[in-house]
Amino acid sequence: MATFVLLVSPLPHVVRKRLFHFLSESPLVAKLAYGVKIAFIFITILFVDALQRMWRITAEADLTKSQQGTADVRAETNIAARKFYAQRNVYLTGFCLFLSLILTRTFYILLDLIHTQEEYAKLKQSTSGKSTGGDQTQQIQELKAKLAAAEKKAADYDIVKKQAEQNAKEYDRLATEFNAKTGNISDKRRD
The missing domain is CATH 1.20.5 (Single alpha-helices involved in coiled-coils or other helix-helix interfaces)
Known part of the structure; x- marks a missing residue:
């Protein structure tokens, strides 16, 4: 969350340009990003496992409710707790994956914005660098x-x-x- 806040914070253009240049071209950050990608692969595996566990526990809870037997409070509490933990794990891992997608996309959008601003500055400088007053007025x-x-x-x-x-x-x-x-x-x- 802090990374996202840092990415979208209103920084001056020069500071943002240096930050994104460092983040996109530093070999240290590239190694760190490689490790984070591996971590997100494991989080994806945990997400799939949490989904399967949640479906299995939900099916067990439905099966228990459908059976007309004596109601054991401890068994119901145990199933409710397992269901809560499974749902919690699905939400946490899903949120981590979603946040990784948002961070990646936001980073590349802002990187494109910086490159576009640089190109605009170059074009503006090249057009202002030409003698627009004399030559173009004479041509007109x-x-x-x-x-x-x-x-x-x-x-x-x-x-x-x-x-x-x-x-x-x-x-x-x-x-x-x-x-x-x-x-x-x-x-x-x-x-």
Whole structure:
């Protein structure tokens, strides 16, 4: 429990980084973790044994209750005590296993958090290290100028296109008017 409180306590970033660096890369801690893993294997075996014992004692208690005989207070007390001890062992070993899973997962989540914070600090430093003021401002101005020139060309193209359409309509109108005054009938194939 103390390990969990130490892991999730609000430590400064530098202290937490050194602590987790020590815990994750120290050969002494690695040997200790290896021994703890072996201990948790034994706790798992004890958990399975406690479960089997609890089921067996529960079955004996049910069998004793179902038999209609003389009720012996000492036998009932003995069965109740054995049942209590078996349940206690299941809860203790189960809690130890659950706590080991929580500690392991919390450790790796916090280790990932520290690595992410380090990468963020590096990225922030590399972006602030570049001369963002001069180079990027100049690039932005050049791109804005190119965009304005492209928009002006597009507007000029639209104006020329409209003028060409209007000239073609006016030419057709004048040609029709001229043919009507001179009396010439326009032959589209020869024109």
